[in-house]
Amino acid sequence: MAVPEPLPESRVSEPSVRRLSAYYRVLGALCGEGENTVSSYALARRAGVTPAQVRKDLSIFGHFGKRGTGYPVITLRQEIQSILGLDRSWRMALAGAGNLAHALFAYKEFPAEGFHIHALFDSDPAKIGQTWNGLVVESVERLVPVVRETSVEIGLITTPAAAAQDVCDLFVRGGVRGILNFAPRKLFVPEGVSLRNVNLAIELESLSFALK
Amino acid sequence: MAVPEPLPESRVSEPSVRRLSAYYRVLGALCGEGENTVSSYALARRAGVTPAQVRKDLSIFGHFGKRGTGYPVITLRQEIQSILGLDRSWRMALAGAGNLAHALFAYKEFPAEGFHIHALFDSDPAKIGQTWNGLVVESVERLVPVVRETSVEIGLITTPAAAAQDVCDLFVRGGVRGILNFAPRKLFVPEGVSLRNVNLAIELESLSFALK
Numbered sequence: 254m255a256v257p258e259p260l261p262e263s264r265v266s267e268p269s270v271r272r273l274s275a276y277y278r279v280l281g282a283l284c285g286e287g288e289n290t291v292s293s294y295a296l297a298r299r300a301g302v303t304p305a306q307v308r309k310d311l312s313i314f315g316h317f318g319k320r321g322t323g324y325p326v327i328t329l330r331q332e333i334q335s336i337l338g339l340d341r342s343w344r345m346a347l348a349g350a351g352n353l354a355h356a357l358f359a360y361k362e363f364p365a366e367g368f369h370i371h372a373l374f375d376s377d378p379a380k381i382g383q384t385w386n387g388l389v390v391e392s393v394e395r396l397v398p399v400v401r402e403t404s405v406e407i408g409l410i411t412t413p414a415a416a417a418q419d420v421c422d423l424f425v426r427g428g429v430r431g432i433l434n435f436a437p438r439k440l441f442v443p444e445g446v447s448l449r450n451v452n453l454a455i456e457l458e459s460l461s462f463a464l465k
Numbered sequence: 466m467a468v469p470e471p472l473p474e475s476r477v478s479e480p481s482v483r484r485l486s487a488y489y490r491v492l493g494a495l496c497g498e499g500e501n502t503v504s505s506y507a508l509a510r511r512a513g514v515t516p517a518q519v520r521k522d523l524s525i526f527g528h529f530g531k532r533g534t535g536y537p538v539i540t541l542r543q544e545i546q547s548i549l550g551l552d553r554s555w556r557m558a559l560a561g562a563g564n565l566a567h568a569l570f571a572y573k574e575f576p577a578e579g580f581h582i583h584a585l586f587d588s589d590p591a592k593i594g595q596t597w598n599g600l601v602v603e604s605v606e607r608l609v610p611v612v613r614e615t616s617v618e619i620g621l622i623t624t625p626a627a628a629a630q631d632v633c634d635l636f637v638r639g640g641v642r643g644i645l646n647f648a649p650r651k652l653f654v655p656e657g658v659s660l661r662n663v664n665l666a667i668e669l670e671s672l673s674f675a676l677k
Contacts, residue, residue, distance in 0.1 A: 267671065268480060270670070270671050270674050271667060271671065273674075274664075274666075274667045274670045274671070275667075277670075278664075282651075336674065337670045337673060337674050337677075338670075338673035338674055338676060338677035339670065339673060343669075343673055343676075351568070352564045352565070352567035352568040352571065353564070353565070353568035355564035355567075355568075356563070356564040356565035356567075356568055357665065359564065360649075360665060360666070361649070362649050362664070362665070362666040363665075363666060363669065366666055366669070366670070367673075368666070368669050368673075406676065407669070407672060407673075407676070430676050431672045431673075431675065431676045433668055433669060433672055437572075437573070437574050439494075447672055447675040447676055449668050449669075449671055449672050449675075451665065451668050452486075452490075452574070453569065453572055453574070453575075453663065454486075454572070454574040454575060454578055454580070455483060455486045455487075456645055456661045456663050457555075457575065457578070457580050457619070457645060457661075458482070458485075458486045458489075458549045458550075458551065458578070459479065459482050459483065459486070459661055460619060460643045460645055460659055460661050461549060461550035461551060461555055461579075461580075461619075461643075462482050462485075462548065462549050462550055463643065463659040463661075464550060464555075464618065464619070464642050464643045464659055465549075465550035
């Protein structure tokens with residue numbers, strides 16, 4: 254197997270990143286099953302895409318996947334892990350200590366992939382001072398200094414819609430480089446800060462389209 | 466404006482459905498702002514895609530969006546609403562009455578788009594009998610008859626990974642046509658039942674890719 258060339262990452266589109274995430278999960282499962290190689294056909298079937306799509310997506314890694322031999326499971330998984338930034342750990346803080354925050358705080362896939370929550374914030378005096386698995390919920394007024402002091406890189410927003418932009422601005426002032434927004438409203442971030450929005454209704458829309 | 470031809474829905478791909486969801490939200494916002502028409506350029510900018518992608522996606526609706534006049538906001542929104550199955554209401558049940566379930570139960574976008582939760586289930590005796598906004602959490606042993614009696618069409622799964630397939634099977638026996646799975650494991654459903662998986666870590670992976 255040839256050493257893959259450095260990846261021209263600007264060529265990797267957002268949908269392509271999502272497919273890499275899917276391949277990464279399939280490859281993790283294949284590792285667990287003791288498989289050494291996987292064909293584009295088998296990888297495609299388990300990731301829910303076409304074999305041609307797999308070959309196209311993985312062509313960015315250079316000379317992986319020779320005809321007849323398939324892709325090397327462990328090496329390919331490591332490559333994708335590195336591309337996705339999952340070969341390191343990320344420091345996160347969460348603003349809005351409600352039910353969704355509880356669910357995210359307990360979500361085992363986050364720490365398993367290197368995403369760790371180091372600070373919690375809320376504006377509700379009834380929540381400030383609560384201890385979640387050893388971590389104290391702090392006042393949102395303390396967000397900027399705490400985020401700075403604890404070198405938080407990613408801010409999670411699970412506040413009501415009305416508070417989301419203010420909290421987002423505080424995260425930006427605190428120096429985060431990325432925001433994951435669960436509040437159902439459009440947020441604005443300055444250049445240099447990455448924003449992703451999770452809209453839980455979109456998945457239901459895809460389902461209702463299929464059921465209609 | 467010509468009357469759009471019936472949509473050949475088999476031509477609508479999954480990513481295309483997701484973009485229709487995004488356009489649907491932008492068009493809703495534009496309605497609220499009192500706009501009558503929108504250019505493919507403006508729609509693209511607000512939905513985060515290219516104008517060419519907008520024109521291609523919306524070409525399925527026939528003769529919308531003549532050069533120089535733009536798309537009619539209200540009519541196009543109604544068309545997309547109908548395509549996505551959002552012009553009717555959907556009956557849902559939720560299994561796994563934990564924090565994520567609480568968050569989904571309180572998620573205002575669901576009822577706003579016609580998605581209503583009519584039953585809640587858990588296997589924990591401490592949760593069975595709880596009342597959530599007037600709805601009683603029932604034993605998962607009652608899932609099949611309750612789902613049948615209340616004509617539930619969509620099952621939401623927020624159980625731990627280990628319980629998810631069993632609950633999924635119960636939903637299928639109860640006659641649901643669609644499953645939205647939040648548990649971090651792959652589920653199997655028989656033909657004729659649609660499955661969508663929400664993986665909250667995938668959004669973080671997209672973010673870590675961008676930040677790396």
